[in-house]
Amino acid sequence: MARIFLKPRKARPFHGRHPWVLDSAIDRVEGAPADGDEVELFSDRAQWVARGLFNSQSRIRVRLYSWNEQEPLDETFWRRKLEAAIRWRSELFPDQADTAVRLVYSESDGLSGLIVDRYGEYLSLQVNSLAMSRRLDLLASILAELTHPRGIVVGADREMLRLERLSLAEETAWGEAPEGPVFIAEHGLRYGVDLSSGQKTGFFLDQRENRRAAAAYFRGRKVLDLFCYSGGFALCAAALGGASECLGVDSSSKAIALAKANAELNSLPNVHFETGDGFKTLESFAGEGRKFGAIVLDPPKFARHRQALDEALRAYHHLNRMAVELLDPDGILVTCSCSGHVTREDFLHMLAEVARRTGRDIQVLEQRGAAADHPVSVTCLESEYLKCFICRVI
Secondary structure: OEEEEEOOOOOHHHHOOOOEEEHHHEEEEEOOOOOOOEEEEEOOOOOEEEEEEEOOOOOEEEEEEEOOOOOOOOHHHHHHHHHHHHHHHHHHOOOOOOEEEEEEEHHHHOOOOEEEEEEOOEEEEEEOOHHHHHOHHHHHHHHHHHHOOOEEEEEOOHHHHHHHOOOOOOOEEEEOOOOOOEEEEEOOEEEEEOOOOOOOOOOOHHHHHHHHHHHOOOOOOEEEEEOOOOOHHHHHHHHOOOOOEEEEEEOOHHHHHHHHHHHHHOOOOOEEEEEOOHHHHHHHHHHHOOOEEEEEEOOOOOOOOHHHHHHHHHHHHHHHHHHHHOEEEEEEEEEEEOOOOOOHHHHHHHHHHHHHHHOOOEEEEEEEOOOOOOOOEOOEHHHOOOEEEEEEEO
16 A cells, blocks of 8 residues: 655644645655555654545545554445444434435545435435545445435536546436436425536535524515525525515526425415526615615635635625615624635624625624534534624614
């Protein structure tokens, strides 16, 4: 087995069980590992550290999975990891007949590069590392045995495909692909989910509890849900929160068609959807003098790498400032960031600047993150990416 040696003073994070070994931390490679091969990691003093999988094409040169020197990364290892992850979700959601739940959350479950969501009878896999893609057949086979789905659909984050230099040829890894939307239940509402061409793995499961929490502030309010995708916040606002009227806007015509179908499925005539760019929509509404009692901002990731942080914060500032200016006095702003490089402190400082520029007081009522099936690993804080702030704008 090839041996990866770290540069001096680079071993501490990996003794601390951080799973990403960047190319800049590596001094030398002994052996000739192929991409996807199992390798051992050593300190500069030849002390054994961990076992991982190699990718010469990625900045994350080695992804670590085991800190037990006697534990090979074989079928038994992957089965044990998958069983542990799935067992926890079965405790969270005992009845998964038509439930959508994240079964595997990458680094947080010790399975860096693999995300698995269950949508009723189907699994949706997101393969974000070359090493996991090379083990796809094995992983799909174990998952099929453990969960008995009708089919497993496979996709990947486009940015990760580029960074990992990998490609996925087939959409369905096992069983049959769904012929149309897969229907799930959440908080008493039903949603159609497009697993073949939807965003992420089909639905934004990480916002599950935030949708319900935000709805509690919307009674009697006119709500604008920007970047609404398939309508989760808007539908919860009307059905659970008693909002008087909801408008959802998204740039994807496919998402809006699905959102309209979801509103009809739940018999919510006071929820409407339009196709449009989030920034331009706010500018247009400002020109028309429109006002709202509550606005939800759940934009896509603005900072995909640390170098884009300043630009991302400017985008968040612009977006939130326009939204605040459209809010009635005592309005509710639900504002989110899924950019891992943007910290909570960064986001709060941005909101403080919005308050200063608009002359409006902003009170944070709740600071929230992802749902419990998206746990945060304390040894890989990059797994805490979602920030959701529920605010009162005076």
